Amino acid sequence: MSGARFRPDFRLWGLLPAWVIMGFTLILPIGIVVLVAFGTRGAYGGFGWGFSGASFQQILFQKGWTEELEFNPQYLEIIARTLWLAALTTAICAALATPVAYYIACQPPKRRAALVYLVTLPFWVSMIVRVYAWLIILGNDGVIEKSLRAVGLVEDIDSLLFNNTAMLLGMVYSYIPLMILPVFASMEKLDGTLIEASHDLYANRWVTARRVILPLARPGIVAGAVLVFVPCLGAVLEPILLGGGKQMLMGNLIQTQFGGGRNWPFGAAVAVVLMALVMLVLMINALRTRPAGEAAA
């Protein structure tokens, strides 16, 4: 080379490991998933390369006896249930997190730090242990059934498990810290004088909550909504353990397609749909927040 001294540039090789690892274990495999989704089904699990839309078609239609296509709402229901449960979880988390975060924000600094610590602490406990705990509480002869029977309220109740409500409870429980922390962060700056000003202007508590506190909490709620909604879309443990595997969500639908002898291309197609939904949410969020950020700057 033209006499140029070889100087290893840290700006390049410093980023190299991250690119190599992400390239090999994320970008390349995701590309393969998209290809597999368009591939053909292997005889004994696995897949064949090719280009067919059959797997995506299978999400909506099934082949009848005479090879004609019949509309099959089964998988569409799973997708709808996933979206609905994720949205409901997000809404409940927001409704719970806002008053709790407000209460924490109103405390003196030392108590505030202690309460934030208490909110985050369960989050450090293994996810599977937290979901398992709800199994003991809700299960057959579980804590709730036992206590209801002890006070003579009921004789015998159908299991509280294996339904949408149990899944919803588990998901809210799993992800609530992801909502409280950003909402608290946006309310931490909440100035007591603003609330006093609102009262001086003859607003009562509820008007103040709606017109002063809620708008201040809003950026945190939006940030928290993304943090809760996205992992809910891909939830696997809650549908298997609390939903009993009968109330399928997209996460465990994908998972079940990858055992031996199952339909890999179909699983890949559902994975592509899930990924597209997540990307859509993130893109809407990016578009929503960018203009606001620029306006504030």
Place this chain on the structure above:
Amino acid sequence: MRQDVRRYPGLGLLVLLFFGWLYLPIAVVIGFSFNENRLVSVWTGFSLKWYGAALSNSALVDAVRTSLTVALIATALATLTALMAALVLVRGRDVRARRLSEVVVNLPLLLPEIVVAVAVLILFSQIGLTNGLLKLILAHTAFCIPFAFLPIRARLQGMTPDFEEAAQDLYASPWVVFRRVTLPLILPGVFAGAMLAFVMSMDDFITSNMLASGGNTTLPVYIFGLIKQGTTPELNAISTLIIAASLLLATIALSLTFRGRGKS
């Protein structure tokens, strides 16, 4: 006297109920782990026998060993990778494709884990990678990187470059600047990142379950298998041990992070 307008009636009670709900499941698991009876929810007396059963369960010990091996190696690799990336992305001037690189480093946070899990499963089956431990380490390293990266980046961003520039003015080489100035200052961030990565790896179920093969069962995958067989007091004892370990780790991590913040 005017009452505090910031107070809302009933809010304190709601918050109390909330924290009760947050800790109820953990308390139930811990409580029933000391139950002598074979049936989880029939309390017949205090006993530590399920802890004995758990600790002498060789399959459990194997699962813990696999989890620790994977988590320690993945944490080391992820933290080193994240540290290098953070140094370039925060301190580097005119870095090419800075925004794209930042997205790539945080990619595991943007994709549903189940999708990434099936993706690496297909990749590993295509390239014929059969070493179970290696598969787990590779996959865990990838999803641990953003968790290590974010605290390190936050620490670097919150730190003035004055000290590093002063060292450079005194003819310290880039390596000496890093080792003697930058690293000691960002160490709490590096530690917090490594801790988060470690916890995420130890906790992971979705990816590990997808890649699970005989002899390479991680702790959460092993516990999942036990849960599917039904709730037992031994499972409660194992869960309690995990809760104790997680809370200990969380407390150490948080106190070290706060101490580091106090110093600077």
